Amino acid sequence: MIEGLLIGLQTAFSLQNLLMVIGGCLIGTFIGMLPGLGPMSIIAIMIPVAISMGDPSAALILLAGVYYGAIFGGSTSSILLNAPGVAGTVASSFDGYPMARQGKAGKALTIAAIASFMGGTIGAILLMVFAPALSSVALLFHSAEYFALMVVGLSAIAAFAGSGQVAKALMMTVLGLIMATVGEGALFNLPRFTMGIMDLQSGFGFITLAMAMFALPEALFLVLKPREMGDSGEGEIKDLRINAQEAKAIAPVIGRQSLQGFFIGVLPGAGATIASFLGYAVERNIAPREEQEQFGKGSIKGLAAPETANNAACTGSFVPLLTLGIPGSGTTAILLGALIALNVTPGPRLMLDEPQIFWAVIMSMFIGNLVLLILNLPLIPYIAKVLSIPRNYLIPFILFFTMMGAYIGQNNATELLLLVGFGVCATALKFANYPLAPLLIGFILGGMMEDNFARSMQLYDGIAFIWERPMTLALLVIAAILIVLPSFRAHRARKRSMEVADGD
Amino acid sequence: MALDRWIALVLLGICLAYGYAAWFTMDDNLAPFMRRNPIWPSTFPKILSVLGIIAASVILLGLEKSEDTKEAEIDYRRLGEYKTGQAVLLLVLMVAYALCLRPVGFLLSTTVFLIAGSFILGERKWHVMIPVAVIATASVWYLVQEVLGIYMRPLPGFIGG
Numbered sequence: 001m002i003e004g005l006l007i008g009l010q011t012a013f014s015l016q017n018l019l020m021v022i023g024g025c026l027i028g029t030f031i032g033m034l035p036g037l038g039p040m041s042i043i044a045i046m047i048p049v050a051i052s053m054g055d056p057s058a059a060l061i062l063l064a065g066v067y068y069g070a071i072f073g074g075s076t077s078s079i080l081l082n083a084p085g086v087a088g089t090v091a092s093s094f095d096g097y098p099m100a101r102q103g104k105a106g107k108a109l110t111i112a113a114i115a116s117f118m119g120g121t122i123g124a125i126l127l128m129v130f131a132p133a134l135s136s137v138a139l140l141f142h143s144a145e146y147f148a149l150m151v152v153g154l155s156a157i158a159a160f161a162g163s164g165q166v167a168k169a170l171m172m173t174v175l176g177l178i179m180a181t182v183g184e185g186a187l188f189n190l191p192r193f194t195m196g197i198m199d200l201q202s203g204f205g206f207i208t209l210a211m212a213m214f215a216l217p218e219a220l221f222l223v224l225k226p227r228e229m230g231d232s233g234e235g236e237i238k239d240l241r242i243n244a245q246e247a248k249a250i251a252p253v254i255g256r257q258s259l260q261g262f263f264i265g266v267l268p269g270a271g272a273t274i275a276s277f278l279g280y281a282v283e284r285n286i287a288p289r290e291e292q293e294q295f296g297k298g299s300i301k302g303l304a305a306p307e308t309a310n311n312a313a314c315t316g317s318f319v320p321l322l323t324l325g326i327p328g329s330g331t332t333a334i335l336l337g338a339l340i341a342l343n344v345t346p347g348p349r350l351m352l353d354e355p356q357i358f359w360a361v362i363m364s365m366f367i368g369n370l371v372l373l374i375l376n377l378p379l380i381p382y383i384a385k386v387l388s389i390p391r392n393y394l395i396p397f398i399l400f401f402t403m404m405g406a407y408i409g410q411n412n413a414t415e416l417l418l419l420v421g422f423g424v425c426a427t428a429l430k431f432a433n434y435p436l437a438p439l440l441i442g443f444i445l446g447g448m449m450e451d452n453f454a455r456s457m458q459l460y461d462g463i464a465f466i467w468e469r470p471m472t473l474a475l476l477v478i479a480a481i482l483i484v485l486p487s488f489r490a491h492r493a494r495k496r497s498m499e500v501a502d503g504d
Numbered sequence: 505m506a507l508d509r510w511i512a513l514v515l516l517g518i519c520l521a522y523g524y525a526a527w528f529t530m531d532d533n534l535a536p537f538m539r540r541n542p543i544w545p546s547t548f549p550k551i552l553s554v555l556g557i558i559a560a561s562v563i564l565l566g567l568e569k570s571e572d573t574k575e576a577e578i579d580y581r582r583l584g585e586y587k588t589g590q591a592v593l594l595l596v597l598m599v600a601y602a603l604c605l606r607p608v609g610f611l612l613s614t615t616v617f618l619i620a621g622s623f624i625l626g627e628r629k630w631h632v633m634i635p636v637a638v639i640a641t642a643s644v645w646y647l648v649q650e651v652l653g654i655y656m657r658p659l660p661g662f663i664g665g
Binding site for chain 2: 171174190193225393399400404417458460
């Protein structure tokens with residue numbers, strides 16, 4: 001591990017990569033602050049840039065920097081304007097915005113910066129410990145287990161989607177898998193489902209789909225329903241310091257939430273959003289009664305908890321990506337797509353075959369967190385100015401950048417028409433409360449899943465691998481349980497509440 | 505019927521069409537030697553089509569009760585109250601941009617796109633719109649063409665760009 005660390009340090013501390021981290025964090029922070037642009041959209045927009053750099057470690061470092069920056073930027077606008085740019089920072093606005101209203105905006109931003117820094121750093125340490133262990137287990141996996149593991153991952157994403165959403169998330173996942181089968185499969189060299197259209201021969205472009213699923217609907221939502229921007233955050237930002245008493249109050253919160261957030265982030269499908277809400281809820285429940293009253297009215301604990309948790313969870317979500325090659329969230333799914341485009345296959349072999357990439361990413365997490373802390377504390381007042389870009393200029397630019405992202409990747413104008421078409425479909429799906437991330441994850445995993453499935457089918461001459469390999473069977477059983485469990489529990493809860501109602 | 509179930513109906517149709525192709529038409533032109541394989545190109549799609557049909561039916565029939573009827577960010581039932589016209593115009597503009605990018609060239613079509621985009625959104629300060637669009641177009645073109653080295657036809661085709 002020490003050797004790996006040194007390789008990582010060497011790679012991450014090259015001038016180019018340092019610039020990448022700093023640039024990525026800055027871009028992420030500034031764009032992440034804009035309401036309506038989440039980390040997924042920003043990373044999707046940055047992918048063409050990253051891919052054309054050609055160096056996978058630099059590209060991944062840049063994208064990871066953007067990811068952190070975006071989460072931090074999102075908390076800035078949550079706190080100052082009550083307009084979270086990212087779903088993962090919605091919980092930060094519960095207590096951050098009341099603090100800003102009380103004239104403690106500076107303090108709130110400082111707490112957010114410190115909590116994010118601690119969450120991200122502790123998360124990175126945990127990643128260093130757990131990723132190698134997990135990947136040595138993962139090396140025992142064969143294609144059958146891989147297939148089963150992807151089934152588990154996809155079902156977990158559906159299962160964590162929330163009550164009443166499981167079928168929808170499942171539907172979206174299947175739709176993503178279906179879309180992945182369009183085009184020429186590597187295994188058979190036969191065009192499938194192209195309907196004779198030449199442009200579909202190579203399948204749907206993944207960047208096009210990512211833009212259409214996230215950036216475009218968000219931009220259209222901004223057009224449809226203009227949110228108030230830039231009025232309430234005008235007040236002077238001063239008094240950045242926190243005192244010793246406050247530091248003492250939030251230290252245990254940060255400790256707990258780093259751990260909790262990290263492990264939630266590791267779970268597929270959970271991610272920063274759930275981690276931050278859960279972190280907020282847990283801290284409110286275990287706080288003493290008099291402090292519970294403060295939650296929602298500007299409690300520093302209520303701000304520190306979601307901020308720590310969402311950053312730790314971002315780091316945690318890299319674990320399944322780097323060790324198993326299976327993304328647990330929409331954002332890491334996009335990162336996975338970028339890596340594949342750069343000819344890097346994340347998975348257990350990554351640590352052995354290309355340790356410099358693996359360790360450089362981990363090192364860049366530390367650097368990224370540090371850069372965010374150093375850059376953001378003094379820059380806080382200036383950062384807030386970005387929020388005053390008028391939307392009349394902002395929206396055309398967002399649309400333009402989504403189109404450029406799709407165009408540069410393929411150099412094909414048909415891709416732009418697909419982008420608009422899918423974007424409209426995605427907006428309709430969003431209206432109807434269908435989750436969009438599972439679709440993209442399904443799409444990205446689809447190819448790999450089918451390859452592994454096909455390989456095990458060929459090795460065992462049929463589907464015998466399902467019962468001849470106990471681990472595969474166990475994983476598939478877990479997947480089935482994950483899908484059935486939520487509706488079973490909801491059913492029981494409903495039954496119980498009916499009985500109670502009858503008893504009255 | 506609520507929108508999500510209408511969409512489920514559409515998705516069910518897609519899955520049925522997909523399933524039809526996978527189960528009945530796809531294997532027709534499969535080479536004979538490939539038929540000895542335990543896995544065919546249609547195997548995985550067959551499984552997917554079944555899963556998709558099941559999931560779409562569950563949503564369509566409302567088998568999964570949802571407890572929380574949480575308010576969506578935008579209520580589609582009141583779509584008329586939002587700026588739907590602007591959104592549609594912007595989409596039309598994007599399609600026009602896609603169609604013009606090749607024949608008209610990057611520089612002109614992008615500048616026009618950015619100006620028209622802000623115009624649709626209600627901006628009328630031409631002295632700001634035009635310089636912003638021109639500078640942005642030029643710098644993006646420079647970045648893509650010179651820094652990233654990706655060729656994009658800058659000028660209209662008939663000028664020879």
